[in-house]
Amino acid sequence: xxxxxxxxxxxxxxxxxxxxxxxxxxYLVFGVLIMFGPVLWLVAxxxxxxxxxxxxxxxxxxxxxxxxEVEGYDKLLPLFEVTEGEHAGRVVAQVKRIxxxxxxxxxxxxxxxxxxxxxxxxxxxxxxxxxxxxxxxFEKFDFxxxxxxxxxxxxxxxxxxxxxxxxxxxxxxxxxxxxxxTVMALVIIVLMIPQTVVLVxxxxxxxxxxxxxxxxxxxxxxxxTPTGVFLLRQYMLTIPDEILDAARMDKxxxxxxxxxxxxxxxxxxxxxxxxxxxxxxxxxxxxPLIALSRSENFTLQLALNSFQGELDTEWSNLLAMTxxxxxxxxxxFAFLQKYIATGIxxxxxx
Numbered sequence: 001x002x003x004x005x006x007x008x009x010x011x012x013x014x015x016x017x018x019x020x021x022x023x024x025x026x027y028l029v030f031g032v033l034i035m036f037g038p039v040l041w042l043v044a045x046x047x048x049x050x051x052x053x054x055x056x057x058x059x060x061x062x063x064x065x066x067x068x069e070v071e072g073y074d075k076l077l078p079l080f081e082v083t084e085g086e087h088a089g090r091v092v093a094q095v096k097r098i099x100x101x102x103x104x105x106x107x108x109x110x111x112x113x114x115x116x117x118x119x120x121x122x123x124x125x126x127x128x129x130x131x132x133x134x135x136x137x138f139e140k141f142d143f144x145x146x147x148x149x150x151x152x153x154x155x156x157x158x159x160x161x162x163x164x165x166x167x168x169x170x171x172x173x174x175x176x177x178x179x180x181x182t183v184m185a186l187v188i189i190v191l192m193i194p195q196t197v198v199l200v201x202x203x204x205x206x207x208x209x210x211x212x213x214x215x216x217x218x219x220x221x222x223x224x225t226p227t228g229v230f231l232l233r234q235y236m237l238t239i240p241d242e243i244l245d246a247a248r249m250d251k252x253x254x255x256x257x258x259x260x261x262x263x264x265x266x267x268x269x270x271x272x273x274x275x276x277x278x279x280x281x282x283x284x285x286x287x288p289l290i291a292l293s294r295s296e297n298f299t300l301q302l303a304l305n306s307f308q309g310e311l312d313t314e315w316s317n318l319l320a321m322t323x324x325x326x327x328x329x330x331x332x333f334a335f336l337q338k339y340i341a342t343g344i345x346x347x348x349x350x
Contacts, residue, residue, distance in 0.1 A: 046319040047129040053315050064128035068093050071110045079124040080104065082116055091124060133320035140317065143324070145296065146303040149215060151328075153288075153299060154281040157219045161277050162270060164224045169232030170262050174244060184233070190226040195286065203290060217291045218299075222281065228273050235269035236262060275336050282329045300325045 011021045041060065045053065048062040067076035070093050077093035080102070092104040095113065102121060105113045137143050172184055202221055203212075211217030239262065247257050263270070285301045292298060298306065304325055307318050 042319060043323055046133060046316070046323045047131070048133075048316060048319075049130045050314065050316050052130075053319075061127050062129060063125040064130070065123045065125050068107050070105060070107050073105075073110075077105070077107075080121040081124055082121050084120040085116060087114065087116060088120075092121075094121075130316065133316045134324070136317055137321055137324070141303060141307070141321075142296075143303075143321075146298055146300045149297060150282060150299040150301070153215055153218050154278055157222050157281045158274055158277040160219065160223045161225060161228055162274060165228035165273065166232055166263065166266065166270065167258070168224065168229045169236050170258050172229070173233045173236035174239075174241065174262075187226045187229050191230065199287070199290060202287070206291060212291055213293050213297060215297060218284075218288050221287065222284075225277075228277070231273055232266060232269050235266055239265050271336070275332065278332055279329055 011018070044060055044062060049064060051065075052059075052063055066079045068079050070077050073095070077095060080092060080094055082088050082090045082092065082104070087104075090106065092106050095103040095105050097103070097118065100118050101115050102118055103113060103115050104121070172180060172187075206212050206217050206221065211220065243261060243265075244257055247261055252260070283301065284299075285305070288299050288302055289305070292302060295303075295306070300321075304318070304321055307313070307321060
């Protein structure tokens with residue numbers, strides 16, 4: 001902690017912070033607000049009630065109107081503070097509202113009621129978290145099943161992608177065969193083709209293989225990616241061929257060379273590809289939307305999309321589900337993000 005504090009408080013000037021130091025800190029604070037401001041707003045809004053979300057101008061923190069129990073009334077009454085008139089400064093409870101006037105009662109004197117204009121009182125509010133936004137999700141939707149579908153698709157797709165891409169990269173980087181450069185050129189060309197171009201033929205192939213509306217229909221089309229092949233190949237080129245030749249002299253099979261030598265030495269690049277694959281598959285929306293039709297096979301992304309109604313949308317629950325959907329991938333990125341920079345930087349080491 002001391003090292004972090006020392007790093008953050010370092011200055012260029014000898015006698016304290018100079019102009020460039022203040023400019024640097026201002027730039028960093030502005031960048032943090034730009035990047036994390038929307039995230040903080042999303043998390044804070046997920047704890048707001050529908051009434052609070054509909055207020056204008058919007059407020060960052062979640063507020064709720066305070067309620068009070070008054071003798072003689074069956075339900076809790078909202079608290080208001082009178083701002084004008086003969087009752088100014090009093091904190092009272094609203095019994096009911098009729099047009100532009102409110103019938104109020106003093107909680108300490110339940111028999112005393114009076115009327116004021118709605119413009120002459122303001123709601124008494126306090127910061128409160130609407131936890132019901134999260135608990136209601138498990139009542140309205142089969143959240144656990146959607147979470148399992150997303151987790152299963154992400155995990156299996158990532159494992160298959162790492163195996164297939166690493167095998168292809170091994171062949172393209174360490175074997176000299178006719179047409180190797182042509183295959184690599186095709187891989188690079190595929191990188192430039194948008195996904196939307198291949199959706200129709202991909203749908204027809206999945207239909208002929210009876211993969212539509214199944215989880216495997218989402219997993220198998222992403223078994224190999226040109227990005228993964230290119231990334232791993234560039235890293236495997238940095239592995240000396242002499243290591244492989246020495247293993248072959250010791251009568252190691254090609255499979256053993258791949259499994260015991262290539263994969264361990266390519267661990268940084270594989271870690272990077274694994275992180276990227278998890279993010280791609282977890283956040284994938286377009287292809288699952290086309291391939292899946294039954295709600296029990298939906299991923300969290302599709303369930304989040306179906307949360308929106310045609311005439312009315314419960315934004316409080318929608319924001320809560322958005323936070324829960326982003327939470328797993330955010331944790332993965334937070335704990336493994338250091339491998340992204342080191343792994344990508346090392347792919348061009350040679």
